[in-house]
Amino acid sequence: VRAIFDETFHRLARSEGDVDVIELLVKAVENIKPLCEVEKVKIAGTTYDVPSIVGRDRQQSLAIRWILEGAEEGRISKSTSLEKSSFEEIVDAYRQRGIAHMKRKNLHRLASVKRRFAHFRWPTRTGIKIFSWIAT
Structure with missing residues (x-):
């Protein structure tokens, strides 16, 4: 893993x-970042897809996960090395295109x-179910 990461950094340094x-990676x-x-919220027996704001830590973890998933998908479809596909996905993310950017765009479109x-969001806004004290 370290060798793949180092090779990706060297490719980035040479090309850009x-x-x-x-700075490029950041x-x-x-x-x-989305x-x-x-998220799914169940109210009165019906499940709704409710848009909610993402916390800072989750934004970062989703962004990194999507970049790595995009690199893996690119590696499989183009049959290239993981170093090259991760380099391409990072550059694509920097230029706001690529697989990871499409995932972000699709998620924002779905939330829109x-x-x-969105008014169903209030029971789960803090992450604690307000009605959890009711016996089931």
Whole structure:
């Protein structure tokens, strides 16, 4: 894993000479971070897809996970090395395109479509079910 990560960094340093590698990686993750997500909430026996705001830590973990998943998908479809596909996915994320960016875009589109159910978000906003004290 370390060798793959090092090789990806070396590829980034060679190709994007005018941009610092760390800044490029941070900007790529920033471009992929989702602002909202859709979670399932069950109310009166019906399950709704309710859009909610994503916390900072979850934004970062989702962005990194999507970049790695995009690299893996690119590796399988193009039959290239993981170093090359992760390099391409990071550069694509930096330029706001690629598989990870499409995942973010699709999630935001889904949240936009489901925004009519946003008023159902209040029971789970804090992560604690308000009605959990009721015996089931």
